[in-house]
Structure formats: C-alpha cells, structure tokens
Amino acid sequence: MQAIGENTVLAQRYALTRKLASRSGDETDAEPGSSPREVWIATDSTLDREVTATVFPADFEYAEAALDSARRAAGVEDHHLPRVLDVGTENGTAYVISEALHGSESIAAMLQFDSLPAEEVRRLIGESASGLGSAAVRGLHHLQLTPHDIVCSPTGAVSVLGLPTDAALAGADDLPADEASRIDTLDLVRTLYAGLTGLWPGDRPVPGLRDVTRRADGELPAPSELVPGVPGDLDALCRTTLNADEGPRTPSELARQLAPWSSERVTASGRRPTGADERxxxxxxxxxxxxxxxxxxxxxxxxxxxxxxxxxxxxxxxxxxxxxxxxxxxxxxxxxxxxxxxxxxTATPPVDPVDDYDPSFTELEPPVPGLGGDFEPDRKSSRLALVLIVLLVLVAMVFAAVGLRGIGRSSASSHPSTHAPAPSSSGAHARSSSAKPAPAPKLIPIAAISAYGVGGGQYTGYASLATDSSPDTYWRTFIYRTANFGGLTNGTGLLLNLGSTQAVKSLKITTTGGDSTIKFFLSDQIEAVSTRTPAATATGSGTQTVDLGGAKGKYLTIWVTSLSKQADGSFQERINDVKVYS
Incomplete structure (x- = not known):
C-alpha cells in the first residue's frame, strides 16, 4: 500500500485531509483477524464536498471481499446507512468513499458522561436495527457492531458505520444469513444495554467503556438492577436475549419489538431541548x-x-x-x-344607594305618541290622539283580513281534494330523522408513528411526514422493479400509536402515484399482520376515505401489499397524509 498521509490524492480526485481512525491489526483493542485500515476525511475536488475515505491494502487477504461488499452496499437505499459513493484501487491502496457525517457523535462518546435516557436508547437502537434489517435483505451484515459504530447527528438522525467493509475485512462475511443476523441482533441489544447502564456487557472489551461485572452465577445483572427507571420491556429484552439466548433473532424482529419510538431526539426530561426563552x-x-x-x-x-x-x-x-x-x-x-x-x-364595584334621594320627586309618564312632550295635552289634543289610534286599528284589521284570505287560497290550491290522505306518521318521522345532521367525525391524535415491516420498516426517519398535514411531504418505501416488491417481501408499512384503545370509524389517506393496495389492522398489542384479518382494505390512489366500522385498538397498522407505480416507471409507495377519525 502506498504511503498514506495528509494531502494524499486518490483517483486524482479525493484529497485526504484529516485522519479519524486507524487500526493496524495487531493493536490490543482490535478484533482478531482485523485488517490494517484507516478512516479519513477527504475533499472531493470534483464536487467540492467533504467525504469519508476508508483505505486498506489492496493485497490484503480480504480486500477484494470488502470492495465487493461495498459495491453491494451502494445498492441499499436506507438513510441509516451512509451512501457509498465510490470504490476502487490505486497504487496498491484499496479505498471506499462514502458520504461524510458532519458533527455526528457515537453512542460510545455520549456514554463518557452518563447513561442515556431510556426512550432515546430505544430510538437509537430501533433506528439502527431498521438500517441493518434493510441491509440484511441484500445479504449484508455488520458482524463487528459496537457503540462506536452507531452515531447520531446534531439533528437527531441515526446512522450505522462500517457496514460496507468491517465484516468483510474481518473475514466473517461468509456466515449463514440466520447466524449473521443473530450476531447483529445480539450486538444491537448489547449496545442497548450499554446505553441504559453505561456499561458494556459483551465478551470483547470496547475501548472507552467499562465492562459490566457479572453476578456470582455468571449471569448479567438486568439493567433495572443497575439504574432506576428502566422500562419493563427493555429490561426484559436485555435479560431474555443476553442471558437466556432467546428474544429476537434478526434486526428486523428487534425493530418490531422496540417500535414505536420517538421520531425526534429525546432528552433526559422526555422531550427535545427548546430555546432559552421557553426554558x-x-x-x-x-x-x-x-x-x-x-x-x-x-x-x-x-x-x-x-x-x-x-x-x-x-x-x-x-x-x-x-x-x-x-x-x-x-x-x-x-x-x-x-x-x-x-x-x-379588578373587582366589580358594588352599587351604592342614592344618598340624595328626594321623596317628593315623581317620575312623569312618557308623552302620548305623536305629540310633543314639552306641554300638557288639552281636550282637543286628546280627541285627536284617540282618532289616530282608531284609524291605526282599522288599518291593521284590513291587512289581517287580506292575509288570512291569501292563506285560505294557498291551502285550497295545495289540497284540491278534501279526501287526500294525510301524511303517514312514519313518513313524517323519516323526514324528521333526515333533517338531523350526522355528527362530525372526531380526529384522533397520533401519539407516535414509525415505519413497520422489512428492516423494522423502510425509511423510518421519514415516518412522521405521513402525519404532518403537509401535502408536499411523504413517507416512502424503497424503490422496487415490480408492484409486489420484486418478490423480496410481502409488504411494508406504518405503525401508528393512538395513545389508548380507540374505536376507529374511518381514516383518510393520501398517496402519490398510481393505484396501490393497502390493508389496515387494529390491535391492542403490536402483532405481525400475517396472522390477522384486516379491518379494511383500500385499492386506489390520491385521497381515499376508508371505513373501518368502529374497529377498536391502540395500534393501527397501515400495511402496503401492492406498490404504486410512479411517473418514472418505478414502484414505490408514497404516503403523504393520514388522518384517523372516531
């Protein structure tokens, strides 16, 4: 391998500027069989942007396998995995170029200060499991995962590092798929344990983290035995997976058990940090x-x-x-x-009695209508007023008579036969009932939403875009060649947490693209849809209103079984908006 250092240029394009990590293969913290490799920040002179460069000797035993793995990783579309931008060799140096993750911090770095909030750990591991589940569909596994490989950006986005090269460079990428998935799942649960307790439960030490002390019987202490406030499901997950060799077998299954998790970063107070003025x-x-x-x-x-x-x-x-x-x-x-x-x-002041009341004062009655009030009427004026009143009464009687005659004629014309049957009481009741407006549907707020399905769901970080009431944003699946997911899976979708058991009468869903088939399931527990009967099925596009008939449940699963065809000819489901009504 050529001498690598600052300002080394690879492929006449990528100039190395700053070393991030180095492993020689014989270091005490290196995994057995690991290769000498270095990770650098580099500048892409063609596009004028920063990238990450992983370099290792091209003649290393597993170098070709690592390059092949990186090429396959470039075809995985998942925002949890940094995109592979370029792969190649030059002057005895193999390199993998991927997108740079500016300002990201690993779980290991966060744990230098304290353990993390339980719901933030759930989010970090759930998002990571989603990414590794997506990679497993393409036959890719990490197999070397530690808290150093899961990073979080300042905006809360979660990424998994090392997937394209770590397993291949360690010579471990030829394991059977089920065994490799179990290894990744165990490493994810170990990282979850470390996030909750600040202690590493694995057999191999992890630099920067203290190892947990096992109990006298050799078992790991449950997280709840070390720190307070650990949710019961996370505590049980760690115990059954790490002590009893039970629990989820794949990252996708782990993601389903952890779901739903917050779509935003969770602080110790249980919410995202706000501005100083709000504090x-x-x-x-x-x-x-x-x-x-x-x-x-x-x-x-x-x-x-x-x-x-x-x-x-x-x-x-x-x-x-x-x-x-x-x-x-x-x-x-x-x-x-x-x-x-x-x-x-601000109190209303009490009304005080009038102190200067004069008992001799008598209030005059108002003057007679039509006369001024500044003189006392005489007999002639009184007579004139009486005549005016009589005339007004006569005029009123004339108008009343004309009005009554019109009513009689109208009644006669509308009922020409005296033997016309009277309307039945049932008809009158029907008209009365139809006159009552139907009660307006009540919008059910969504407590949480996450992607659900292959890899724990596809593009989990975009799930909240399906409920943000904006027609211009949407959650989306991966892109496939056929409407039936290219035969890779039987469906994928979204999981909505309604907060409590609700009777759902209807929902309104808006999608982009051609017709798709979507099934809707309601339950009080998160369950696989394959064993359940949907409450409703919708086939169509655009905005559709789906009648769920008052089905009850806390969790609403939106399960896409046939994808929309998009304008470019690809198949991808895009859900712009979902509203649920009781």
Whole structure:
C-alpha cells in the first residue's frame, strides 16, 4: 500500500485531509483477524464536498471481499446507512468513499458522561436495527457492531458505520444469513444495554467503556438492577436475549419489538431541548393560569390574579416571584400583596344607594305618541290622539283580513281534494330523522408513528411526514422493479400509536402515484399482520376515505401489499397524509 498521509490524492480526485481512525491489526483493542485500515476525511475536488475515505491494502487477504461488499452496499437505499459513493484501487491502496457525517457523535462518546435516557436508547437502537434489517435483505451484515459504530447527528438522525467493509475485512462475511443476523441482533441489544447502564456487557472489551461485572452465577445483572427507571420491556429484552439466548433473532424482529419510538431526539426530561426563552418561562407555565407564551402580558389581569392567588396555596410566594422574574415580564411580577390589590382593583364595584334621594320627586309618564312632550295635552289634543289610534286599528284589521284570505287560497290550491290522505306518521318521522345532521367525525391524535415491516420498516426517519398535514411531504418505501416488491417481501408499512384503545370509524389517506393496495389492522398489542384479518382494505390512489366500522385498538397498522407505480416507471409507495377519525 502506498504511503498514506495528509494531502494524499486518490483517483486524482479525493484529497485526504484529516485522519479519524486507524487500526493496524495487531493493536490490543482490535478484533482478531482485523485488517490494517484507516478512516479519513477527504475533499472531493470534483464536487467540492467533504467525504469519508476508508483505505486498506489492496493485497490484503480480504480486500477484494470488502470492495465487493461495498459495491453491494451502494445498492441499499436506507438513510441509516451512509451512501457509498465510490470504490476502487490505486497504487496498491484499496479505498471506499462514502458520504461524510458532519458533527455526528457515537453512542460510545455520549456514554463518557452518563447513561442515556431510556426512550432515546430505544430510538437509537430501533433506528439502527431498521438500517441493518434493510441491509440484511441484500445479504449484508455488520458482524463487528459496537457503540462506536452507531452515531447520531446534531439533528437527531441515526446512522450505522462500517457496514460496507468491517465484516468483510474481518473475514466473517461468509456466515449463514440466520447466524449473521443473530450476531447483529445480539450486538444491537448489547449496545442497548450499554446505553441504559453505561456499561458494556459483551465478551470483547470496547475501548472507552467499562465492562459490566457479572453476578456470582455468571449471569448479567438486568439493567433495572443497575439504574432506576428502566422500562419493563427493555429490561426484559436485555435479560431474555443476553442471558437466556432467546428474544429476537434478526434486526428486523428487534425493530418490531422496540417500535414505536420517538421520531425526534429525546432528552433526559422526555422531550427535545427548546430555546432559552421557553426554558425561562417553564416555571411560570407550571402554575395554574400560567399557560402562555413567555414575554407576553396576560390579556385579563383579573384572571391571572385569581389563578395566581389560588396557586399560592400550593407554591411558596418566593417560587412565584422567582418564576416570574425568570420570565422577564415585569407586568406579572406579583407578590402576595400585589395579588390581593389586583383582585380589589379588578373587582366589580358594588352599587351604592342614592344618598340624595328626594321623596317628593315623581317620575312623569312618557308623552302620548305623536305629540310633543314639552306641554300638557288639552281636550282637543286628546280627541285627536284617540282618532289616530282608531284609524291605526282599522288599518291593521284590513291587512289581517287580506292575509288570512291569501292563506285560505294557498291551502285550497295545495289540497284540491278534501279526501287526500294525510301524511303517514312514519313518513313524517323519516323526514324528521333526515333533517338531523350526522355528527362530525372526531380526529384522533397520533401519539407516535414509525415505519413497520422489512428492516423494522423502510425509511423510518421519514415516518412522521405521513402525519404532518403537509401535502408536499411523504413517507416512502424503497424503490422496487415490480408492484409486489420484486418478490423480496410481502409488504411494508406504518405503525401508528393512538395513545389508548380507540374505536376507529374511518381514516383518510393520501398517496402519490398510481393505484396501490393497502390493508389496515387494529390491535391492542403490536402483532405481525400475517396472522390477522384486516379491518379494511383500500385499492386506489390520491385521497381515499376508508371505513373501518368502529374497529377498536391502540395500534393501527397501515400495511402496503401492492406498490404504486410512479411517473418514472418505478414502484414505490408514497404516503403523504393520514388522518384517523372516531
């Protein structure tokens, strides 16, 4: 292999700029049989962008196998796997060029500070299992996975490194598919264990992580024995997989067990980090009546005063003052005295009795209509008023008579026969019933959504685009040559968590492309669709309303069994929007 260093140029295009990792093959932390290889950041002079270059000797025993594996990895379309951009050899050096992952941090690096939130670990491992499941469909397996190989970008995107070359360079890529999938699954669960506890449970040490101490009986302690707050399903998954040699056998099966997971990064508080202004108002928003945007003055001082005064029964005045001061809004810096004064200022004032009441004062009646009110009417004026009133009464009677005659004629014309049958009571009831508007469907909020199927689903990171109410975004499957997935699988789809058991009457789904066939399943547990009967099936394109007849369940599976044909002739399902109604 030619001497490799800064400014070395490969294929007259890729200039090496910074070394990221190096392994000589005889280092104490290297796997047995691992090859000398280096990973560099390089600059692609043709496209003026940064890439990642993995280089190793072209005459190494497994070099050709690694290059072949990288070529196959280039055909896997999954955003969890960095795209392979170029493969080749030059002057005794073999190289694999892949996209650069700017600012990404590995799970191993995150664990240098503390263990991770359980739901973030679920997300990281679930996304990784999805990617490895997609690769397994193409016959690719990692076989060398550690917490160093799973990285997370600043935006929360999860990627798995080393898939194109690590297994091949270790000479381990000729294992049977079921055995290789089990190895990857075990390594994923070991990484999940490390994420929950900060300790590595594997037999081989991992640089930068402390090994877990086994119990006296040789078994691994459950994560819940080491740290508090571990969800029961994750705890059981670690125990059954790592101690009892049970549990999921493939990454796809593991992803299904972990689903659904958050589509966004999860912090220790259970939510994504927000801006400083949101953090500063968090304390005030926790008080009754304080659910408002920071920095905004309340619209109704009396409402704020009432609710804040009620809050003082449970929250010390100092806490209220500190919370409001942190909010930075001077209009709401209320002490206990201020609250009392605010109530007094805003209270409706009582109606006081009139102190200067004069019992000799008598209120005059209003003047007679048609006459001025500034003089006392005489007899002649009274007579004139009486005549006017009589005339008005006569005119009213004439108009009433004309109106009644018109009603009689209208009735006679509408009923020419006196023996016409009266409408039946059932007909009247039918008209009355039809006049009542049908109740409007109630939208069911989606608690979580993830891709579901091959590899735990396809393009899991895009699943939330199917429920963002934007017609321009969509979740999509991989691209296939035929509508039946090229025979690689019998379906794929989305898994929606409705939060609790719901009676679903209908849903509205919008897709892009030609006709497709989609089946809908409801259940209270996450179950394989192959053993269940769908609540409904839809075949078509565009926006379709599907009647589910009130089927009940917490989990709604949208299962695509026949793909849409797109404008370019390829077959791919694109789901733009899903809305569920009760």
């Amino acid at each position: 500063s108002g968090a304390a005030l928003q926790s008080l009754p009546g304080g659910n408002r945007r920071p920095g905004k003055a309340p619209r109704d001082d009396r409402r704020v005063a009432d609710s804040a005064q009620d809050a003082t029964a449970e929250v010390p005045v100092g806490a209220i003052r500190a919370a409001v001061a942190a909010d930075g809004d001077e209009t709401t810096q209320l002490s206990a005295v201020d609250l009392k004064k605010a109530r007094e200022r």
